[in-house]
Amino acid sequence: EPEVTQTPSHQVTQMGQEVILRCVPISNHLYFYWYRQILGQKVEFLVSFYNNEISEKSEIFDDQFSVERPDGSNFTLKIRSTKLEDSAMYFCASSESSGNTDTQYFGPGTRLTVL
Amino acid sequence: QKEVEQDPGPLSVPEGAIVSLNCTYSNSAFQYFMWYRQYSRKGPELLMYTYSSGNKEDGRFTAQVDKSSKYISLFIRDSQPSDSATYLCAMTPVSGQNFVFGPGTRLSVLP
Numbered sequence: 401e402p403e404v405t406q407t408p409s410h411q412v413t414q415m416g417q418e419v420i421l422r423c424v425p426i427s428n429h430l431y432f433y434w435y436r437q438i439l440g441q442k443v444e445f446l447v448s449f450y451n452n453e454i455s456e457k458s459e460i461f462d463d464q465f466s467v468e469r470p471d472g473s474n475f476t477l478k479i480r481s482t483k484l485e486d487s488a489m490y491f492c493a494s495s496e497s498s499g500n501t502d503t504q505y506f507g508p509g510t511r512l513t514v515l
Numbered sequence: 516q517k518e519v520e521q522d523p524g525p526l527s528v529p530e531g532a533i534v535s536l537n538c539t540y541s542n543s544a545f546q547y548f549m550w551y552r553q554y555s556r557k558g559p560e561l562l563m564y565t566y567s568s569g570n571k572e573d574g575r576f577t578a579q580v581d582k583s584s585k586y587i588s589l590f591i592r593d594s595q596p597s598d599s600a601t602y603l604c605a606m607t608p609v610s611g612q613n614f615v616f617g618p619g620t621r622l623s624v625l626p
Contacts, residue, residue: 404558433613443559443603445613456613491558503549504614506558 402426404507406492412513413482421477421510423492432475433493433504434467436460443491449475482514518542521604524621532624534591538604538617541585545606548580549614550589553601562602563589594624 405424413419425432434446447457449467466478475494479486489511493504519540528534536550547566551559563578565571565587571578577590587606591598601621605614 442618443605443614443616445615448613458613489556503547503561503564505561506551508558509556511556 404492404494404505406490406507406510408510409508410511410513412515415484415514416481419479419482419512421479421490421492421512423475423477423494423507424473425475425492425494426505427473429494429496429505431455431495431504432467432469433495434477435491435493435506436488437491437509438485438488446477479512482512484514487512487514519604519606519615519617521617521620524601524619525623526620527623527625528594530594530596530624530626532594534594534598534622534624536589536591536602536604536620536622538587538606539585540587540606540615542606542608542615543582543585544608545585545615546609547607548578548587549605550576550578551603551605551616552598553603553619555600559603559605594622596624596626599623 407422432449435443437443445458447461448455464480468476489509491509492507495504521538550563553559565578565580568580568582575592579588601619603619604617607614
């Protein structure tokens, strides 16, 4: 069964450093998403991406964040200058083209620890 | 009022019990409703997906949506220890758009 994959599974970085989290969505999916989950808190939407551009973003997704689909398979989240409060699980998700039966499939997540 | 609320956990039941998990929401624009299961330190895994009001059954799982009451439920029959996880409801007004998640209910099924 096709699945969303994410790398690395765990990333440790120093405050102020840049990190890039990588995702490979399901191959025939066209919509891509990033969510985060701070330990013990709910899953929060960050950004959605379609047709090589951001379609929606939350207030969490400020200028420190960017997303890119550098090739036909990868979807990346970059945090330019990490802060302690960026420590969280980051989940990538993907979905097929929009329709009534569409929904999102999540990857296993990348645990980001900012020291 | 939070946009999506779930019954607080943790919820502990004996193996074989029927489990009822619930969410309420405030935004009447929500049309698509999902239930996800999340094991510790793993990504959410889609269990059930429903559109608008009504019931949907899949094996031991039944999802109910009552849009007039802004209330959704997930029932698990013959619960198993492997069902022990956090259950998240999620919803969106438009298919393919970002989801709003509930905070989750942690379920423990005791053998």
